Amino acid sequence: MVTSNQLGFARLLMQLCVKNVQSFFLALLRWLSMQVPGAHVQQTPARRISRPESRTTKQKEGSRAPFTTPSSVNYHFTRQCNYKCGFCFHTAKTSFVLPIEEAKRGLRLLKEAGMEKINFSGGEPFVHQKGSFLGELVLYCKQELQLPSVSIVSNGSLIRESWFQKYGDYLDILAISCDSFFEDTNQLIGRAQGRKSHLDNLHKVRNWCREYKVAFKINSVINTYNVEEDMTEQITALNPVRWKVFQCLLIEGENAGENSLREAEKFVISDQQFQDFLERHQSIQCLVPESNQKMRDSYLILDEYMRFLDCREGRKDPSKSILDVGVEEAIKFSGFDEKMFLMRGGKYVWSKADMKLEW
Secondary structure (H helix, E strand, C coil), rough: CCCCCHHHHHHHHHHHHHHHHHHHHHHHHHHHHHHHCCCCCCCCCCCCCCCCCCHHHCCCCCCCCCCCCCCEEECCCCCCCCCCCCCCCCCCCCCCCCHHHHHHHHHHHHHHHCCEEEEECCCCCHHHHHHHHHHHHHHHHHHHHCCEEEEEEECCCCCHHHHHHHHHHHHECCCCCCCCCCHHHHHHHHHCCCCHHHHHHHHHHHHHHHHHCCEEEEEEEECCCCCCCCCHHHHHHCCCCCCEECCCCCCCCCCCCCCCCHHHHCCCCCHHHHHHHHCCCCCCCCCCEECCHHHCCCCCCCCCCCEEEECCCCEEEEEEEEEEHHHHHHHHHCCCCHHHHHHCCCCCCCCCCHHHCCC
16 A cells, blocks of 8 residues: 555656756757757957947958958058148048057057058158158168068158158158149149149159169059140159059048048049050050059058058948957958959069169
């Protein structure tokens, strides 16, 4: 005869068995779910940084791309400029400039990631601290980082001979922007400050480059105001190591669109007009043409916050700053086309020690 105590014990034993079986199956289901790819993804909180940033869907897709070595980098450390070129596509939207020690830290990160050439640009790079900030970065890159090539793009108006005397030994290439050899045309474009002669500054800087052994380069933006000009005689006389000829480019938010500081639509030329200009100057051996297609994808551009700028969508979409996430992470969102970079001649003899120039 079964007692009431025995029945109670049996019920308790059965309940324990049922619970154990349930626990077993629940544990088994959890284990199985973790074996299915994508069934369980742990979310990591995003790191908060103070620098402004924006992301696009295309940039996020770019995060799966393999690491690109930043062999040649353009650092636009300031947006301020004393000229008002109507087609400018890196305009004075901020006055921010990194503290020099932070800028140096970023440059060291780039060197450690494989950078061989740094190009300082703006805005006008000689505006900030009358060129002393720029000079210290040039000195640091050549003397401390031992970079093979250090270059600058400037409008030439603020450069003084004393700057060459102090920093000229550490600079490989100085590019001066000049769009016309007619003063009236430069005035129409906005490549001028008051009534000062842009061409006088151009020739003065050219002579200093010879004297202080800095390779001299010219950059020209071809637009509606100069597209019919023949610059063969003047370029030949100046004899630059390279003459970069750019097709006028529209960038939303910079020189086109609602929030832009410039309205560059009136400067835009057709592909055929650009080709006609190139054919007119085909006898100049140092000419390096850059169409809109080549320009948009083939430059590694850092802005004043040391963020890579992706121009693939016709605007400048910034990555996070290399100072916050490192070069390898930030460069994934640069939109950089390394094949186009090589196709346009981005890799060349860029150290003045290797150019064997007759000064």
